[in-house]
Amino acid sequence: ETGVTQSPTHLIKTRGQQVTLRCSSQSGHNTVSWYQQALGQGPQFIFQYYREEENGRGNFPPRFSGLQFPNYSSELNVNALELDDSALYLCASSTKTGTSTDTQYFGPGTRLTVL
C-alpha cells in the first residue's frame, strides 16, 4: 500500500451537479497530482498542487478545480458534471524539491459515475 487515501470510493451523480473528491497524501509528501482515467485508457493529467497552489495543468476545462491544504491533502472539484466525466479519478502524491519531482504514488481512486 502507498499510504495515499481517497474518498469516497464510489460516487454517483447526475448531469449538471457538482462533486468534490478528496485525497490524503503519503506522509512526508508535499505534492498532489490528480488524474482522470476513463475505462480502458491510461490516466490523463488534470493538475498538480504544490505549496497550496496549482503547479501545472493538463487539458481540462476550468470547471475542474482543486485545492491543497496546509497538511498537503487535496480536493478535486468538478462543476456542471457531464456524462463524459464518468471515470476513475486518481490522486498521486510525491515530493517536490526545487525543479525535481520524486516518484508519484497513487491512491486507489474514486469511481465517479454521471447519469
Added chain:
Amino acid sequence: GESVGLHLPTLSVQEGDNSIINCAYSNSASDYFIWYKQESGKGPQFIIDIRSNMDKRQGQRVTVLLNKTVKHLSLQIAATQPGDSAVYFCAEKRGSARQLTFGSGTQLTVLP
C-alpha cells in the same frame, strides 16, 4: 502529436515464462520513464523507473530496457506469476509539473 504508446493491448503468457511488454515514445527529449502496474479496482502501482542516461535497470524479477535510438522501452518480467496479471502502463515525465503522460496500457494475463 507527441505520445507514449504501447505495441500490444493484450499479452498472454504461461506461468513461469518470461514476459516482455513494449512501449514506444515519440519525444526524443524525454528523459525519464516509469512502469506502473494496475490491478483491477486499484490505482497504478510503481514498478520501476529509468532515466535517459541509462540503457538498463533491474529490480526484483523486473528489468527495464531503454533504446533511445529507436525510442523504445520494454519491461521484462522473469518467471511470470499469476499475481503479475494486471494492466501495465509505461509513463513519461514531462512538463513544468513533471506530470506523468501514460500510454493506453497492456493487459497481461498469466495462464496456468
